[in-house]
Amino acid sequence: MGNNQYIDIFIEESQEHIENLNSNLLLLENDPENRQVIDEIFRSAHTLKGMAATMGFENMNKLSHKMEDVLQEVKNGQLHISHAIMDILFKCVDTLSEMLDSISQTGEDNVPIDELIFLLSGVSSKPGNKENIVQKENNASGKDTLLNVYEEDIIREAAKDNYKAYKITVHIDKGCVMKSARAFIIFNSLDEIGDIINSSPSVEDIEDEKFEDSFTVHIITKEDKESIEKRLLSIAEVNNVEVELINIDLNKEEEKFVKEASSLQSQSFENIKKSQSNNKTSKSVRVDIDRLDNLMNLVSELIIIKTRLEGLEADNKNSETVSAIEYLERITTNLHDAVMKVRMVPVERVFNRFPRMVRDLSYELGKKIVLNMYGQDTEVDRTVIDEIGDPLVHLIRNSIDHGIEIPQERLQNGKPEQGTINLRAYHEGNNVIIEVSDDGRGIDIEKVKAKAVEKGIYTAEQVNDLSKDKILDLLFRPGFSTTDKVTDISGRGIGLDVVKNKIESLNGSIEILSEINKGTKFIIKLPLTLAIIQALLVKVGDEKFAIPLNSISEIVHKKEEEIHNVQGKEVVLFRGKVIPIIRLNEVLETKKISNNGNLMCVIIKKGENLACCTVDELIGQQEIVIKPLGKYLSNVKVIAGATILGDGQVALIVDANNLF
Amino acid sequence: MSLYVIAKIDEEEYAINIEKVLTIEKVMPITRVPQTESHVKGVINLRGEIIPVISLRAKLGLAEKEYDEDTRIVVLKAYDMLVGMIVDNANEVVDIAEEDIDNLVFNEASDEFGKFVSKVGKIKDKVFLILDLKKLLDIRV
Structure with a gap:
C-alpha cells in the first residue's frame, strides 16, 4: 500500500478522534441537548470517515459514515438522544477503536460491522432525508x-x-x-x-x-x-x-x-x-519521539561542553570571556528545562479513558458512580505516562467493584445513593502524585487480619500487635485477596501486588489509607521522569559509578571485623537486622583498594530487603541523564545504563535491583 | 563497485563495506563495563551517545597492543545497533569491483580468520579479507 508512510499519523490522529468521540459522547449522555457537543461528535465522526476513506479502510469508512448519518439526524433534531442510541454509539466507538488496533497490527480493518450498521439503520428515523444529506455531502x-x-x-x-x-x-x-x-x-x-x-x-x-x-x-x-x-x-x-x-x-x-x-x-x-x-491540534506540531531524544542528546552535549568551558574559565582572567560563559550557562540551563518540558505530556492522556470505563462498569454492576477527575493537565514525562495506565485501571476497577456499595446498601448506611470516585493528580517537588479515592465501604481491617492468620503469614497474637498501616500493607502481598467472590471486573488473580510491582519498577511508591464505611484512598508517588534521576556518584577501585538515589537507604561506616561469615556468605548487622554484604569491587570487577579495615557502606534497598554495598569513595549527589548501554551490551545485568559526566567521561549506573 | 574501509591489524588488511561504517574516530577514553566478555573493551561517549567498543584483535584471538597515534575506533552501524571496533589503523578506502569479490571457504573450527571472514576482494594482485559483520557481532538469526 502506498499510504504506508501516513499510517502512523493516521493511527495517531484516529486515536485522538476516537478518544474525543468517547469523551464527548459521555458529555452528551449527561446533557443530551448540548449542541456544541453534538457538533463536536459529528465533526470527529466526519473526519474519521474522511481519513478512513483516504487510507482505503472500507469498514471503518462505512461505519463512521453510518454514525455520521445518525448524528446528522440528532444534530437536526429529528432524533432524540436515548439510552439505546447512546449504547449503539458507544459500541460504534469501541468497534472503531478495535479496527484501529487491528489496523496497527495487521494493516487491515477486518472487524465485523454488519450488526452495528443494522442497529444504526434501525435508529435512523427518516431514511429518505438521510439520502439527501449524503447526496449533499458528496456534491462537491x-x-x-x-x-x-x-x-x-x-x-x-x-x-x-x-x-x-x-x-x-x-x-x-x-x-x-x-x-x-x-x-x-x-x-x-x-x-x-x-x-x-x-x-x-x-x-x-x-x-x-x-x-x-x-x-x-x-x-x-x-x-x-x-x-x-x-x-x-x-x-x-x-x-x-x-x-x-x-x-x-x-x-x-x-x-x-x-x-x-x-x-x-x-x-x-x-x-x-x-x-x-478551540482546536488544540491546530496549535501543536507532531514530532517523532526519536527527534526529541536526539534534541535531548544534543542539549546534554551542550551542557557537557559548557561544564568544560567553566573549567577553563577558572584560569582565565579575561572578564569578557567570563561573562560570556556565564551567559552561556544561563541559556543552556533554560534550554535544558525547555527540552524537558517538550517531553512532558499531561496525565489527561491516561485519564481520559476512565470516564467511559466507570460508566460501563457501573451499569454492569447496577451501581451509581460518578467519577471526578482533578489535575488532568498535570504533566509527566512520556516515559512514565505509558506505564501508569494499567495500575490505575486496576485501582479504579477495585474501587468500583469492591469499594462502592450497591445503591440500597449506601442508602441504608446513610450515604448518598451515588458513589464517588476521585482521581487526582498533582506535582509535589520532583514527583507526581496520583490519588485514587472512593467513598465506599473501606477496607475491613479485621477481615485482613483474619486472612493473614489463615494464610499463615502471622500468628493471631502477632497480628494484633501490628499497626494499621502494616496490616493494610498486607494487601500488596502476592495472592492476598480478601474478596470471597471472584468477579469479572477485578479479583481475577492479578492483585494489588502487580500494581505495587509496576509502580516500584518505575521507582515510585504506593500507599493505602482506608477507613471502614468512609472509603479507601490509594496514593501513588512517581518520579516526574525516568530519563533523569538523582544519583550518588561513588568511586569503586579507581572508577566512577552512579547509584540511583531512590534505591539508597543510607550510608554508614563499618569495620572489617563487624563482618561475619554465615554459611559462606558475608553478612553484617545493621539496625538489628542481618543483611548481606555486597563487595562492589568484586561485582564490578574493579581494582581492590586497601581500606585499612574501614568500610564505606551504601545501604541499598529493594522493596523491604536491604543490602550493604561497599564502595571506596563517595563523590556526591548529582542529577544524571540515563542513557542505555546499547543493544550489543543488553545482557549486562548489574548495569542499568550509563551517564555522561560533566567532563565528558562515561559513568556506569549500578542497577541496585539486580545486585541481590 | 563498492567502497570498503580498510582496517589494519598488524600487516593484515580487513575490508569493511563503507555503508556499514558510521564514523572513524581516534582513540578516546573508554569506560570499562563489568561482567562482559574479554573482547568488549567498554563504552565510549561519541558526541553524547553511549557506544559499546570491542577489540578486533581480541576477537581474532590476537594479543592486545598498546593504543597509539594510528589506533582507530571504527564505529559500525549494522543490525540495528552501533558498535565501535578498535583496529590498529584505518586510513584507506578502496573500491573493489563486484566481480573481484569471491566467496571463501574456511574451516571454521580450526581457522581463526574463518570465523569472521566469508569473502575476499582483489585489487590487481592485492587481497583484502572482507569482514562478515554478522559473525563478528554475534548476530544470531
Whole structure:
C-alpha cells in the first residue's frame, strides 16, 4: 500500500478522534441537548470517515459514515438522544477503536460491522432525508444545494422581518493559491450584511480546501441582489458570482422548530470560528519521539561542553570571556528545562479513558458512580505516562467493584445513593502524585487480619500487635485477596501486588489509607521522569559509578571485623537486622583498594530487603541523564545504563535491583 | 563497485563495506563495563551517545597492543545497533569491483580468520579479507 508512510499519523490522529468521540459522547449522555457537543461528535465522526476513506479502510469508512448519518439526524433534531442510541454509539466507538488496533497490527480493518450498521439503520428515523444529506455531502461542486426543513424554517421566519434569502454561488479564480483563505474572506464579507444559513461544500470542507473553484452558500439579508454581487466581486480573485433569490412558501410554517432553528442559524458560522480557536491540534506540531531524544542528546552535549568551558574559565582572567560563559550557562540551563518540558505530556492522556470505563462498569454492576477527575493537565514525562495506565485501571476497577456499595446498601448506611470516585493528580517537588479515592465501604481491617492468620503469614497474637498501616500493607502481598467472590471486573488473580510491582519498577511508591464505611484512598508517588534521576556518584577501585538515589537507604561506616561469615556468605548487622554484604569491587570487577579495615557502606534497598554495598569513595549527589548501554551490551545485568559526566567521561549506573 | 574501509591489524588488511561504517574516530577514553566478555573493551561517549567498543584483535584471538597515534575506533552501524571496533589503523578506502569479490571457504573450527571472514576482494594482485559483520557481532538469526 502506498499510504504506508501516513499510517502512523493516521493511527495517531484516529486515536485522538476516537478518544474525543468517547469523551464527548459521555458529555452528551449527561446533557443530551448540548449542541456544541453534538457538533463536536459529528465533526470527529466526519473526519474519521474522511481519513478512513483516504487510507482505503472500507469498514471503518462505512461505519463512521453510518454514525455520521445518525448524528446528522440528532444534530437536526429529528432524533432524540436515548439510552439505546447512546449504547449503539458507544459500541460504534469501541468497534472503531478495535479496527484501529487491528489496523496497527495487521494493516487491515477486518472487524465485523454488519450488526452495528443494522442497529444504526434501525435508529435512523427518516431514511429518505438521510439520502439527501449524503447526496449533499458528496456534491462537491455544490450546484444543487438542498435546503433542509430547518433551514427553510429560518428563511420563513426571517422573511417576516423583511429579510430576503439568496442562493449565492461564488466562482474563485482557478489560479488562487489559498482558496480557503479567500473563502474565509468571502464568508466574513457576507456575515457583515446578513447571516449565512448553510454552505456547500460544508464549511469544514471549505476550510480544508476540499472544493474545486466554486462553492454555494445560502444567506438571509436585507440587501438586494445587485449590492451583494458588487460586494463579492470587489474581493480579489473572485471571478464570477451568481445570486439567486429564493422564494419559500411562507404558509408552510411549523412554529415549534423556529426557536431551535434560529439558534442554529446564529451558530452555524460562529461555531466554526469558535472551533478554530478551540482546536488544540491546530496549535501543536507532531514530532517523532526519536527527534526529541536526539534534541535531548544534543542539549546534554551542550551542557557537557559548557561544564568544560567553566573549567577553563577558572584560569582565565579575561572578564569578557567570563561573562560570556556565564551567559552561556544561563541559556543552556533554560534550554535544558525547555527540552524537558517538550517531553512532558499531561496525565489527561491516561485519564481520559476512565470516564467511559466507570460508566460501563457501573451499569454492569447496577451501581451509581460518578467519577471526578482533578489535575488532568498535570504533566509527566512520556516515559512514565505509558506505564501508569494499567495500575490505575486496576485501582479504579477495585474501587468500583469492591469499594462502592450497591445503591440500597449506601442508602441504608446513610450515604448518598451515588458513589464517588476521585482521581487526582498533582506535582509535589520532583514527583507526581496520583490519588485514587472512593467513598465506599473501606477496607475491613479485621477481615485482613483474619486472612493473614489463615494464610499463615502471622500468628493471631502477632497480628494484633501490628499497626494499621502494616496490616493494610498486607494487601500488596502476592495472592492476598480478601474478596470471597471472584468477579469479572477485578479479583481475577492479578492483585494489588502487580500494581505495587509496576509502580516500584518505575521507582515510585504506593500507599493505602482506608477507613471502614468512609472509603479507601490509594496514593501513588512517581518520579516526574525516568530519563533523569538523582544519583550518588561513588568511586569503586579507581572508577566512577552512579547509584540511583531512590534505591539508597543510607550510608554508614563499618569495620572489617563487624563482618561475619554465615554459611559462606558475608553478612553484617545493621539496625538489628542481618543483611548481606555486597563487595562492589568484586561485582564490578574493579581494582581492590586497601581500606585499612574501614568500610564505606551504601545501604541499598529493594522493596523491604536491604543490602550493604561497599564502595571506596563517595563523590556526591548529582542529577544524571540515563542513557542505555546499547543493544550489543543488553545482557549486562548489574548495569542499568550509563551517564555522561560533566567532563565528558562515561559513568556506569549500578542497577541496585539486580545486585541481590 | 563498492567502497570498503580498510582496517589494519598488524600487516593484515580487513575490508569493511563503507555503508556499514558510521564514523572513524581516534582513540578516546573508554569506560570499562563489568561482567562482559574479554573482547568488549567498554563504552565510549561519541558526541553524547553511549557506544559499546570491542577489540578486533581480541576477537581474532590476537594479543592486545598498546593504543597509539594510528589506533582507530571504527564505529559500525549494522543490525540495528552501533558498535565501535578498535583496529590498529584505518586510513584507506578502496573500491573493489563486484566481480573481484569471491566467496571463501574456511574451516571454521580450526581457522581463526574463518570465523569472521566469508569473502575476499582483489585489487590487481592485492587481497583484502572482507569482514562478515554478522559473525563478528554475534548476530544470531
